Amino acid sequence: MNILILGSGGREHALAWATLQNPKCDKLIVAPGNAGIAQIAECAQLDVNDGGAVSEFASENAIDLVIVGPEAPLAAGVADRLREAGFLVFGPSAEAARLEASKSFTKEICDAAQAPTAAYGHFTDAESAKAHVRATGVPTVVKADGLAAGKGVIIAETLEQAEEAIDDMFGGSFGGAGAEVVIEEFMTGEEASFFVLVDGEVCLPIGTAQDHKRVGEGDTGPNTGGMGAYSPAPIMDEAVTQKALDEIVRPTMAEMVRRGSPYQGVLYVGLMIENGQPRLVEYNVRFGDPECQVLMLRLGAQALDLMHACAEGRLAEAQVNWANDHAMTVVLAAKGYPGDYEKGSVIKGLDALPEDSFHMMFHAGTTLKDSNVTASGGRVLSATARGTTLQEARERAYALVDGVDWPEGFCRRDIGWRAL
């Protein structure tokens, strides 16, 4: 099979790495890729949000399967264009990608499917949003309806903070994403991420993870894309997992089928769990980054078979072979992230790191410059390791971190603290 992966982060490096473990992969191209991906696959410059350009590229390169990494091309309809052109695609249609691209759409689907989630109101003007907050009280959660790169969620402890967030969103600080606002009940409990492959009807769980969204140790400071993750998530025991499938995932996926827009791809189910009861926080229509890195290290070569079966609508006959293992990833970010940070610093020591089915230094934001690997993003590397216990995975991941010579970078030293 000739395979094209779209994206350039640690998630896509992990997808590429797992794909290459599988002998069914004859040729792999990643667009646009990064310096780490370029060491294992061909990289191509391509506007991944332009469905026409991606289709043309796929036919020129005799591609058999396209795996879409990030949400932006999905929301832009790239999977639709590829399917119209006859390509096999792993990733949902633009209509189904609204499960991530519109928070009010997801709430509506949950209502129709009676799936447990936070109570909410949906507003198109500031005054009615504020009146709702005054009536329901604080703490409350103010969300820009559209895609806001993970920044469109404000947890307001006071009425003033809530009103300020509402004014900011309607004032355009999140661009078009904030033209509509969702106000949600603040849920308490422990968060976990649950990953399910869906081929329209059939839902196949492929793993659980917990990530650390805050930049600082002890889960403090501003939100980031994720500073580290581990899999499995201890809180996702069999009973909670079964409830999440029966009460949330399956009914909402059935509602998508009923509406004529079946979901196909990986569904990232963000859950809040309290007293054994999961409630939906959000859906994403792609793998998490860095959660994908731990999932891929655990799944290995079978990840390609599973994504292929999903794209072909064959999940009913697919099976996941679980190993009784644990994985952890620690993100190395450029100093200053998630605020302003420098680009272009040189990263040394990467060549001496072990690379095998237990250790992988995935690249997230790197560029090759004059044969040096340089930092070109906020999140730059994702040190990922696997072991028979989480403690072993953790020791191996931090050993990778300690092998890197990059004074301009930093990481959190406490990834996994909750589980350990």
Ligand code: AMP
């Ligand atoms: P989202 O982009 O919807 O995942 O929100 C980002 C983060 O905000 C989540 O991972 C939660 O930690 C938090 N969050 C979102 N919605 C709620 C809610 N209704 N109650 C409590 N926390 C929330």
Ligand code: GLY
């Ligand atoms: N790590 C969170 C996300 O990918 O959305």
